[in-house]
Amino acid sequence: MKTVIFIPARYASTRYPGKPLVELTGATGEAKSLIRRAWDAANQVQGADAVYVLTDDDRIAAHARSFGAEVLMTSSNARNGTERCAEAVAQLGTPPETVINLQGDAPLTPPWFVEALIQTMQDPAVQMATPVLKCDAETLTNFVTDRQNGRVGGTTAVMRADGTALYFSKEVLPYVGSLDNPPEVWHHVGVYGYRPAALAAYMQWPEGPLEKAEGLEQLRFLENGTPVTCTAVEARGRVFWELNNPIDVARIEGVLKKEGIA
Template identity: 85%
Template sequence: MSAVIFIPARYASTRYPGKPLVELTGATGEAKSLIQRSWEAAKAVKGADAVYVLTDDSRIAEAARGFGADVLMTSEHARNGTERCAEGVAQLQHTPDCVVNLQGDAPLTPAWFVEALIERMADPAVRMATPILRCDAETLTNFVTDRQNGRVGGTTAVARADGTALYFSKEVLPFVGSLETPPEVWHHVGVYAYRPEALEAYMSWPEGPLEKAEGLEQLRFLENGVPVTCVPVEGKGRVFWELNNPVDVARIEGVLAKEGIA
């Protein structure tokens, strides 16, 4: 099965403008941009035939080409990374069996998360899939702390017994009454895999009310009756966190130092 990884990146983030070019210091003291670290995470994935940065911004494109990335320019009209991926597929000479969207704000994504996703897409019945990670105590505390302080942090997922998604939210679901005895909470990992046909269908649907309210692109699939397959993955001791707000820089740099990631 052929698979291509796209890394959508835009400069005009509402919560954190210029986020892809924010520098993160690694364990050796070397600073690299967020988009470079996300690209390096994608390049470590086995089973991907190519990796492209997708952007509509010349500053991001120039920076990406500077560290060796292949870049595809997309339109300013793309409202989210999934729409940007659909535009990227249209520019490829050969259509892959599977398109992976590794968002440009997730440099801590372990290769095995994406590899598990590609493996799950080998089932022809799966139209779209995304990884979920059971929250450890540190991650759950970060979630709850962000919401208590009015920050929108990561995303949680609630799944059916058959592994398909019931809902995704920027709220902490289910409700956490106490961090001492919390329920099982699943962190949605910011990676998606799609069939090219699913991306084509996505572009034909309008933005739905739930997608608009939550700011979560994957909800458009659920709102249009397309199952989203959740793929449970193991952290193996690695703390996973996206860069959503300026406060996350220190959190991610702490993980880079702890894991010895240069």
């Protein structure tokens, strides 16, 4: 297999325990779990050879298998989705050329986001990559509102001129002084592409102070000198948002209904 998509999912989320099994109602009134909607999104991607749900939780595994997903059981020692992906690669026997980590809390990820990432990974010099999306007014307002109310919402990215990442943060970066005339803010999309060798190296590095402070796994690459290539993607009218807090359920259901997603 050249490209596989992994969907890491854990039950014991600090901010939202049991999050993968939370049900979201779509445009037709049908409720589907968060992990089911992430799996549906992954299966719309062109260019992937297989999709697996990764978990250490029997409840998530049983539920995923009930709707037809292939499941790889990973250890409870995995501290984040990247570590879970590294464990899963070892279970495949022959490693793929590219591993895509589609976060289990991002069911609104359009297939063209992931397809653009797969295209970026065609460059053999790229060891790790992730999409970024320029914030529209609604998304930026959600970012600022969450921080003003003490909630940690999405993640922002700041980049060099060549598109490699300078930093990722759960704060809104750069500083937004006014929503009437805001600076350009880039929303980090919770999808990663890796080379198996980059995943192996990741497992050898300790958790760094920035990764620990922000709770952002990709910072371990930056802290250890591995460039992270940011792939700019376009929303094409689709609102992108992850499920980070209970308040996001209504936000995501609103988008599902607006977009006619069952």
